[in-house]
Amino acid sequence: MIFGVIIPVTAIFVVVVGMGILAIADLRWAEVDNxxxxxxxxxxxxxxxxxxxxxxxxxxxxxxxGAVFACYLELGVRGNMGGGDVKLSPVPALVLGAINPFLAIWGVALGFCLQAAIHVVSRGSNIAADKPLPHVPSMFVATTVTALAGAALFQY
Known part of the structure; x- marks a missing residue:
């Protein structure tokens, strides 16, 4: 326990591995199963x-x-986000929020920044111009980077 915070190492491992598997599935089949x-x-x-x-x-x-789910739900209602992404969004936020609420904010922001960068690069070079971009790979990278940085930050 550091600063009254227990680093949930097992949960970090589970969410990173699980998000990695779902990112591969999202890239391959363009959906996240319930x-x-x-x-x-x-x-x-x-x-x-x-x-x-x-x-x-x-x-x-x-x-x-809950806050992350509400934000993603709004995007899903507008048609900017798929239902699988909306349902998956609270899972990494749960783990990151257990470490520190700012990590959950950072993780979501990093995920959207990565998605925007991929969008700009893929649309600028006409790579898959007619297909929607999967969001879970961006969520996976953002969750992994944020969880590892947060765990390292709060370890000392």
């Missing part, structure tokens, strides 16, 4: 229970997950 999102959600919750985070971290985690 069962895989549900399985990752349950695995992350069990990992957080295993990591024995404190009550304040649970509150922070669920508030961050």
């Amino acid at each position: 069962w895989s999102t549900a399985a990752l959600s349950v695995a992350v919750l069990l990992a957080l229970v295993h990591d024995e985070i404190v009550a304040a971290q649970w509150v922070s985690a669920f508030l961050c997950a």
Whole structure:
């Protein structure tokens, strides 16, 4: 425990591996199945229970997950985001929010910045101009970078 924060190492591992698998699936089939999102959600919750985070971290985690879900839901209602991305969005926010709420904000912002950069590069070079871009790979990279940076930041 550092500064009253327990770093959920198991949950970080589970979310990074799970998001990596879902990123590959999203690239290949351009969709995220409901069962895989549900399985990752349950695995992350069990990992957080295993990591024995404190009550304040649970509150922070669920508030961050709810806020991120609300933002993604608005994008989904407008048609700018797929339903699988909307349902998956609270999962990494839950883990990042358990470490620190600012990490959840950073993770979402980094994911959108990566998605925008990929969009600019792919549209500028006419790579897959008619296909929608999968968002889960950007979420995966953003979650991985943010979780590792956050864990390193709060370790010392």
